[in-house]
Amino acid sequence: MRAKSAFLTVAHRLAILAYVAFALFPLFWLLKVAVTPNDLLYSEGIRLWPSRASLEHFDFVLRHSAFPVFFRNSLIVSGSTAVVVTILASLSGYALSRFRFRGKYWLVTLMLLTQMFPLVMLVAPIFKILSPLGLTNSLTGLVIVYTAFNVPFATFLMQSFFDGIPKDLEEAAMIDGATQFVAFRQIILPLTLPGIAATLGFVFTAAWSELLFSLMLISGNEQATFPVGLLSFVSKFSVDFGQMMAAGVLALIPACLFFLLIQRYLVQGLTAGAVKG
């Protein structure tokens, strides 16, 4: 009996280990090629770690390429999108959580529908609409589009956080003479700070990863976001693997930082939702 349970424990740990290895190996390889000097890249093709590591590719990418500009553009777009979405979503999420009103059903239905239909349908019409407004090839245009795409999901997320806060709190404040908006701003919002952080993280990551609309809407190098810049780099200089992967590692950093911040909310947050039904 004991031998069997020991065997099961070992098998369990090995399976976990296999998953961890599968999850990390591609990222490890990205890092490995990024630190391999060019003269070793082909001679030491599939060694797990080069005999000599160097940061020359990072140095080149940071100082002699347009990647710092792409990085800055992506940071501006994702950061602004995250902030604007979170503000709009906390307002609309609060409305869904605290009010009963006639349009509520339609609002929820509309927001659910936007999660269902293929966004690639909108590539052409959005380009046609934004182009005469001067919002193609502009970071502002991207922020507007990304904000709209992310508001529905963020609204549901914020609603679930508001639902977790007892109503008595703002009722007490309103008996003391505060308007509902003041109660919302000064009592409820501070209590949802973890939820706000999670929403910021989700939206930032989503905007940082978006590919199709930034490819379609941005054409010049000046306004290019990271995915656009990296892909055009790949198609132009497809032999500089070291530099491409160094750029890839840089693109990974902000997404991973945000992930580490929010990952402990992932399962707990969803569990709370599941328990409530």
Add this chain to the structure above:
Amino acid sequence: MDYAARQQGLSAIRRPLMKRIADASAPYLYSAPALILIVTVMLVPLVLGVSYAFRDIQLLNPFSGAFIGLDHFRALSQDEAFFRSLRNTLWWTGASVLLQFTFGLILALLLDKPFRGRAIAQALVFLPWAVPSFLAGLNWAWLFNPVVGPLPHWFYALGLMSQPANILSDPQLAMWGPIVANIWWGIPFFAITLLAALQAIPRDLYEAASIDGAGAFQRFLSITLPFLAPTIAITILLRTVWISNFADLIIVMTNGGPADRTQIVASYIFTQAFKRLDFGYASAIALVLLALLLAYSLLIVILRQWLLSKD
């Protein structure tokens, strides 16, 4: 009567009406900014896109724009590449969802057991979920590339390949490239959702069952699966729609090639709009895709009704 008192009296009369209006409009004011944005950036373009499907709209041709009726759809019915992309979409979606779900469920079951270092293991296996999709695509394209990637050499060493070649340029195998990348990227999503559902199952059920002498496999069949079933059904249905529209990995890794072997409908739409700048034809394909997705959702609803009425 001094000013303050009169003011008070007035507001006492006025307040009910003002307050009623304010109360009634409050939820609309809170949700208005989000709603306006959704309508202008998603709903209006959607309607516009539907109208494009019946017009000749090419970005580089200033004389285009006329209504042409069903011409796009007639062209579509003759379009071999479109039908191939439909078949590819089925294959891409089916393989991705099935494998993501299977590996995601196993991972969730593994993580549901407490062990030392679970928090760190969980963070590491969920990490691919945070990797931007374009980077996941590039990363796997590089892994499959015999020049810098190890995979072809490993396949060769295992005798699976006669020489270290790139499967992304092999018409028979190319689709496996994006599918593998998609599995790597999507396992965490299923694992997170299923783990959350697993942790909501009352623990005493398992204890009661094992006192009654149920084995581990029996407990899984009679407790875990029935509890997970609704979550499984919903996530698979939603994920199927989402993955069938998910073109990022394909556009990054193969761009639909070689010879359209990895082109799915979503990437075909994007290629028509982005490369050929033929917005009319792209919108016509998009309309067909939308109709197919609606039919799929309707089928699900009917199936659900039928299952409910059987009980």
